[in-house]
Amino acid sequence: MKKDNLKQFYKEFPSNPDARVKALKSILEKEGLIDQKALDEILDTYQNKVGPLNGAKIVAKAWANKKFKEDLINNTDQVLKDMDLNGRQGEHVVVVENTETIHNLIVCTLCSCYPWPLLGLPPSWYKSDAYRSRAVREPRAVLSDFNVKLPISKKVKVWDSTSEIRYLVLPQQPPSSNGLSENELVSWVTRDSMIGTGFPKPPIGE
Amino acid sequence: MSKAHDMGGRLDSRRIDITSSDVKFKADWEKEVFAITLALGFSSLWNLDRSRYARESLEPKDYLQFGYFEKWLAGLINLLGENGIINDGTESEDNFKKSSFRVLEAKNVKRLLHIGGPTKRDSTTEKNFNLGETVSVRANNSNTKIEKGHTRLPDYVKGRTGKVIAYHGSHVFPDANAHFLGESPEALYSIEFKSQDLWGKCEHVEDTVVVDLWESYLEKFK
Numbered sequence A: 001m002k003k004d005n006l007k008q009f010y011k012e013f014p015s016n017p018d019a020r021v022k023a024l025k026s027i028l029e030k031e032g033l034i035d036q037k038a039l040d041e042i043l044d045t046y047q048n049k050v051g052p053l054n055g056a057k058i059v060a061k062a063w064a065n066k067k068f069k070e071d072l073i074n075n076t077d078q079v080l081k082d083m084d085l086n087g088r089q090g091e092h093v094v095v096v097e098n099t100e101t102i103h104n105l106i107v108c109t110l111c112s113c114y115p116w117p118l119l120g121l122p123p124s125w126y127k128s129d130a131y132r133s134r135a136v137r138e139p140r141a142v143l144s145d146f147n148v149k150l151p152i153s154k155k156v157k158v159w160d161s162t163s164e165i166r167y168l169v170l171p172q173q174p175p176s177s178n179g180l181s182e183n184e185l186v187s188w189v190t191r192d193s194m195i196g197t198g199f200p201k202p203p204i205g206e
Numbered sequence B: 001m002s003k004a005h006d007m008g009g010r011l012d013s014r015r016i017d018i019t020s021s022d023v024k025f026k027a028d029w030e031k032e033v034f035a036i037t038l039a040l041g042f043s044s045l046w047n048l049d050r051s052r053y054a055r056e057s058l059e060p061k062d063y064l065q066f067g068y069f070e071k072w073l074a075g076l077i078n079l080l081g082e083n084g085i086i087n088d089g090t091e092s093e094d095n096f097k098k099s100s101f102r103v104l105e106a107k108n109v110k111r112l113l114h115i116g117g118p119t120k121r122d123s124t125t126e127k128n129f130n131l132g133e134t135v136s137v138r139a140n141n142s143n144t145k146i147e148k149g150h151t152r153l154p155d156y157v158k159g160r161t162g163k164v165i166a167y168h169g170s171h172v173f174p175d176a177n178a179h180f181l182g183e184s185p186e187a188l189y190s191i192e193f194k195s196q197d198l199w200g201k202c203e204h205v206e207d208t209v210v211v212d213l214w215e216s217y218l219e220k221f222k
Helices: A017-031 A036-049 A052-064 A066-074 A076-082 A129-137 A139-145 A182-186 A191-195 B028-041 B048-056 B060-065 B068-082 B106-115 B195-199
Strands: A092-097 A102-107 A155-160 A165-170 B134-137 B161-171 B186-194 B208-214 B218-220
Touching (some): A017 B028, A036 B028, A066 A092, B048 B068
Antiparallel strands (some): B134 B161
């Protein structure tokens, strides 16, 4: 059987990550392989432009509009494309709906796959060994770390993102938000409710 | 490839630390690693599966001790190393052809991030399993072509039985693509497993785990 000869070049670099990046960057700059303006643009995108607000808008729209919800679930990639919400790490998306009997929870046990265009970059806990290990084996214990308690009548369905399909949870709309406009609903949708580790809640101050 | 990264179901008594969860980058060097990794991802020297393989191939001790972006950084250095852009002192740099390197320019960032890297292919490949069908997962989850090679078949479902709940068309096959053996698209399915079938003891008999698995990971249920 063939072998792959990927070597551990990183061992030759400084062990302190700050110094390690500096050493790497100076090589790349010397070779002309990076453009600082492009790096700035990438950071600006994920620090300022892409975040959970994108996902929240979709969820609020789905709550307010039944037809949209059906389209979103059945024709996800086209709907996201039409809304300009597709992109890197969200090329193929599946929306999973929470119901009276099913609670969905998203994880990536092999790395930390996450729907970037809809939720931004993953929070630290999503990338932690503890979350990656435990979410598939004991989701209810994991949820209790988030202070989420589920009734015994609900089944937990954990989605392990092993392929390039990215998952977004469509949480149930809280009854106390019924009658609000789509715009008002956006602020009820939390990031965690779209991963399955939380529920939507009234915006702070209400 | 070590199995340090294949964490699903590993016994871990640590609580999930949900504090400071909104911090995207803990230090400036993490920002640099993030941006450089994404920019060089467009260089055409490697692909997403290769970069995952590079991270998984770090020494297990380092994989488990390094933070998220530290793994990215070490993986990136290894990728640049195998392309001759950096060297370990034992090899010359002449295998790097700068002419084949695409430098990402600021004006292209928005468009390229928007396109991303779709893995669904139009080709119709062999599809032996139907919605609702009970299937078995291969008992051995090693890469079949490369010794200790990349795979997206987690340890915790190997040899297990589940049900096909979705078919996603043909997708690039990571086990081949990570080693530059071509995209070799295969049918991709979502397979639902009962938690009690995976773990024996489970929290609730109704609970399930869904895993996306490619055609060649699966076998007919006997």
